[in-house]
Amino acid sequence: MKVLIVSDTHRHNENYLKVVEKVKPIDMLVHCGDIEGSEYLIAESAGCPVQMVTGNNDFFSDLPREKEFNIGKYRVWLTHGHNFYVSMSNEHIKREARERGVDIVMYGHSHRPVVDIDDDVIAVNPGSLTYPRQEGRRPSFVIMELDKDGKAHFTINYL
Numbered sequence: 001m002k003v004l005i006v007s008d009t010h011r012h013n014e015n016y017l018k019v020v021e022k023v024k025p026i027d028m029l030v031h032c033g034d035i036e037g038s039e040y041l042i043a044e045s046a047g048c049p050v051q052m053v054t055g056n057n058d059f060f061s062d063l064p065r066e067k068e069f070n071i072g073k074y075r076v077w078l079t080h081g082h083n084f085y086v087s088m089s090n091e092h093i094k095r096e097a098r099e100r101g102v103d104i105v106m107y108g109h110s111h112r113p114v115v116d117i118d119d120d121v122i123a124v125n126p127g128s129l130t131y132p133r134q135e136g137r138r139p140s141f142v143i144m145e146l147d148k149d150g151k152a153h154f155t156i157n158y159l
Contacts, residue, residue, distance in 0.1 A: 003071060003144040004046075007032035007080075007108030008128035010057065013041055015129040015139045015159055020045050023143060023157075028071065032108035032126065033058060033080030055080035055108060072146045074103040081107030081125070090116055090123045097121045104152070113140040115154040124154060 004026045009016050020026075029046040033055025043050045054063045066079035077097055084093040087110045094116070097105035104122045112134040113127030127133075127140030134140070138158040145153050 001027045001072060001146040003028045003030060005030045005032070005106055005124060005126045005142040005144060006129055007126050008034040008055065008111055008130060009036075009038065009042070010034050010128075010130045011036035011038050012130045013038055016042065017045060018159065019129065019141050019157075020047075030076075030078060030106055032078065032106055033063075034108060035061065035063070037061070039063060051076075051078055053078050053080055056082040068100070068102065071104070071144070072150045072152070074152060075101070076104045076106060077102040078106045081109040086110050086125070090114060090125070094118065094121050094123050097123070113142065113156045115142065115156060117154075122152070122154070127156070129159070 026048050028048055029050045031052040033053050034057045036057055052063050054061045054065055068077050086093055093105055098121055106124045111128035111131055114125040116123040126142040129139045132139050140158050143155045
C-alpha cells in the first residue's frame with residue numbers, strides 16, 4: 001500500500017498536482033490541513049480514498065478538525081497540529097497520540113517535514129508543498145508504504 005501525505009498547500013495547488021502525477025498510482029491521500037477551499041480539487045485529482053482535516057486557515061470548511069482511521073494495522077490520528085504547539089516541538093502532539101492510543105499521528109502547520117519514530121508512536125509531518133520553512137526551503141511531502149508484512153516505511157521527498 002502506498003500513501004501520499006501532504007499538508008499546507010494553501011490553495012496554491014501547482015506543486016500538489018505535480019506530486020500526484022509524479023507518484024501515482026497511490027492507494028490513499030492524506031492532507032493535514034490548510035487546504036483553503038481546494039478540497040474538491042485535492043480529492044478529485046488523487047484518484048483514490050482521501051483523508052483531510054481543516055487547518056488554522058480553513059475558516060469556512062466543512063471538513064473535520066481531526067479524525068482517526070486505519071492504514072493497514074496502524075491506527076492513525078490526523079490533525080493539523082496548531083492546537084498542540086507543533087511549531088515549537090512535537091512532544092505535545094506525541095503525548096496526546098499516546099493518550100489516544102494511536103500508532104501514528106499525522107500533522108502539518110509547522111511547514112517543516114518530520115518523521116519521528118519512537119517505540120510506541122510515530123509522528124509524521126510532510127512539511128509544505130507551498131511555503132516550506134525548513135533549511136533549503138524545498139517543497140516537501142511524505143510517502144508511506146506498507147511492505148508485504150504490513151510494516152510501515154516513511155520517506156520524506158522534495159520537489
